[in-house]
Amino acid sequence: MNAHAVIIKEVTEMKRIALLTSGGDAPGMNAAIRAVVRAGIDAGMQVYGVRRGYEGLIEDDIMEMGRNDVGGILYRGGTILKSARSERFLHGEWVDVAVENLRRRGIDSVVVIGGDGSFHGGLELAKRGISVAGIPGTIDNDLGYTEYTIGFDTALNTVVELINKIRDTSTSHERTTIMEVMGRHCGDIALYSGLACGADIILVPEVEMDTEELVRRVREHQAMGKGHIIIVKAEGVDMPILETQQLLEAVTGQETRSVVPGYIQRGGSPSVQDRLIADLTCGMAIDLLAHPEKRPSDSFAVGVSGSTPFAVDLKDAVEQKRVFRRDIYDLATVLA
Ligand code: F6P
Numbered sequence: 001m002n003a004h005a006v007i008i009k010e011v012t013e014m015k016r017i018a019l020l021t022s023g024g025d026a027p028g029m030n031a032a033i034r035a036v037v038r039a040g041i042d043a044g045m046q047v048y049g050v051r052r053g054y055e056g057l058i059e060d061d062i063m064e065m066g067r068n069d070v071g072g073i074l075y076r077g078g079t080i081l082k083s084a085r086s087e088r089f090l091h092g093e094w095v096d097v098a099v100e101n102l103r104r105r106g107i108d109s110v111v112v113i114g115g116d117g118s119f120h121g122g123l124e125l126a127k128r129g130i131s132v133a134g135i136p137g138t139i140d141n142d143l144g145y146t147e148y149t150i151g152f153d154t155a156l157n158t159v160v161e162l163i164n165k166i167r168d169t170s171t172s173h174e175r176t177t178i179m180e181v182m183g184r185h186c187g188d189i190a191l192y193s194g195l196a197c198g199a200d201i202i203l204v205p206e207v208e209m210d211t212e213e214l215v216r217r218v219r220e221h222q223a224m225g226k227g228h229i230i231i232v233k234a235e236g237v238d239m240p241i242l243e244t245q246q247l248l249e250a251v252t253g254q255e256t257r258s259v260v261p262g263y264i265q266r267g268g269s270p271s272v273q274d275r276l277i278a279d280l281t282c283g284m285a286i287d288l289l290a291h292p293e294k295r296p297s298d299s300f301a302v303g304v305s306g307s308t309p310f311a312v313d314l315k316d317a318v319e320q321k322r323v324f325r326r327d328i329y330d331l332a333t334v335l336a
Contacts, residue, residue: 015046016046017046017047017107018107019033019081020050020114021137022053023115023118025078025079025151025266027139027150027266028154028270028271029278030070030078031278032113033080035278035279035286036113037049037065037067044290045286054084054089054121058088062101062107076269077154077269085117095128111282111289112133112134116138118134123314133301134317136302139265140184140188140189141186142184142185143303144317146304146317150277150278151274153271154271154274155182156196162261163179163232174254174255175256176218176254177231180234180259181265182266186236190232191332194332201218202332204236209237241258241260245258276307280307282302283309288300299314301317
């Protein structure tokens with residue numbers, strides 16, 4: 001083969017991978033996109049970005065990305081690829097359309113940055129012979145196989161800043177304040193922010209507490225001479241916030257307010273930790289896509305333990321139940 005033919009062969013045999021962000025956006029997703037594109041190109045791959053998650057796969061909204069396309073995005077929240085929760089992707093016929101779009105472009109692997117629902121979508125691709133690399137991207141920290149998810153730390157810092165501010169005014173007015181934070185069915189945002197802020201009471205779905213017990217705990221804090229009380233409640237706790245506020249005010253006699261920061265928790269420039277997790281997990285994902293012999297299986301998820309990335313089979317990752325840190329919850333209760 002002459003030199004020209006070798007170059008043509010190399011170009012035509014370049015591995016093609018696609019990349020998408022799916023589900024609720026999380027700070028650090030842009031850092032992950034940047035890492036996948038740059039590490040992928042460095043490994044000799046052609047990298048394609050898919051817009052609006054699985055919707056873009058179905059719509060064939062796919063474009064090749066270069067190093068410069070991901071310049072200046074590392075520090076930005078959100079996702080330049082956009083995100084969506086695709087109802088259509090729950091139906092096999094649409095997954096087939098997505099796979100057909102990938103195959104037509106010669107793409108055999110997809111990096112999925114998202115949470116639980118996004119990983120389930122990845123499993124559908126894997127069943128049809130596409131290699132999937134799952135990257136944990138959600139503020140909820142609700143994936144069982146990894147210690148942390150990209151976006152969790154930034155969301156925590158946002159919540160901590162807000163609770164600090166709420167504490168100022170709660171102290172001045174000697175009020176009880178309930179703040180409801182996100183997390184879907186997972187109490188981690190409430191737990192870790194509550195601990196970090198010295199919340200008096202933390203309500204999480206993993207630890208049962210009815211309104212009677214809540215009232216008892218508030219009274220206990222009042223009896224200890226606390227002028228103001230901060231309660232952090234996870235959204236997954238089945239206790240409507242306004243009703244709880246009214247009930248507490250009525251039975252404790254202390255002015256009570258409620259705050260729901262909502263989507264503010266999903267925005268903002270990613271923290272150092274979220275950027276590092278994005279870089280480390282995506283760097284490993286590309287390495288494993290480039291070297292199939294190193295993978296635990298054809299489709300896998302990358303997680304972190306401390307600051308060390310690791311890979312597990314995608315199905316095992318999806319099936320692994322999250323273990324709630326009861327020890328941390330108990331410590332927060334002691335320290336309150
Ligand atoms: O998964 C991230 C998250 O922000 C959850 O904490 C929250 O319950 C949910 O997404 C909100 O979803 P949506 O953006 O579809 O309203």
